[in-house]
Amino acid sequence: MVTTPRPIIDSVVRSVCGRGVECLVPLAGGGMNETYRAEFAGDVAVVVRIARQPTPWFIDEAHLMAQARDVGVPTAEVLGLEHLDHDGELLSFSIQQFLPGRSLNEFIGELPAAELERLVLDAGEILARVHSVLPDDERGIRHELRLPEEHEVTRVAHIVRETLGPAAAAVVERGADFLRHEVTTRPAPPSSLAQGDFMPKNLLIHDGTVVGVIDWEFAGPASPAFDLARWEVSAGDPLHDRADLVRRGYARITDPEAADGGFTPAFAIDWTLEQLGWKNPASPAQFRRCVDVIARYTPS
Secondary structure, three states: OOOOOHHHHHHHHHHHHOOOOOEEEEOOOOOOOEEEEEEEOOOEEEEEEEEEOOOOOOHHHHHHHHHHHHOOOOOOOEEEEEEEEEOOEEEEEEEEEOOOOEEHHHHOOOOOHHHHHHHHHHHHHHHHHHHOOOOOOOOOOOOOOOOOOHHHHHHHHHHHHHHHOHHHHHHHHHHHHHHHHHHHHOOOOOOEEEOOOOOHHHEEEEOOEEEEEOOOOOOEEEOHHHHHHHHHHHOOOOHHHOHHHHHHHHOOOOOHHHHHOOOHHHHHHHHHHHHHOOOOOOOHHHHHHHHHHHHHHOOO
């Protein structure tokens, strides 16, 4: 990844915070962006996110984070947004409040099972609060079910056949048929605000509490089933098999079955087909997970 020169980062942070940066620490898990913790004197810090996109970035993200925070979702406050040209490339900066803690997936294997389950239940309640926000169709990234294209399904089935064998390829083709049926025979589900990447890696835990939901870059209008399905496919072992805990926490606010409208299988299969077709292949474990999820929803 291309890194932004330190003097540019220092200048932007000073313009937003009015203070000079004493130490700049790269943070893991920034997705497509550069992400740093900028430390000031007096043990104070902010998070600096930098995107390279053809249009100004992070504007919708900041708006949607604020909407979620208004309904009780723990999100960082965005302190300032800056956009500048550097060597003919647009750089977008989001300077955010620093939230203490470690991601939930770092606690797997450390915490007793009961404690981990409690945190996932709390995460489910937080997700229901996210979904309580009425979507703004002009803000964020819209996530809709996609009709699978025949040539793409053939390509993905070939990849899976080479990786996992003909039986797994048959599961992929069955999943594509299921998704086609859902898209062509059911009306589109109603939308709410979806976080877009609601995963253990994006849940910050501090002192036994979920203190932050981070990385709202892909937030936008979608069925609640979108976030629920992505957890089931991609939360990682062992939490991807505990979507029941997410739903139980969700039920503290509202009925998850009514919220997702029965669309979780379709969104899960849509996401698995996308992952299986990535140009940079998913890991063998994720390949197997994708096929297993499709098989669960499309028994032969």
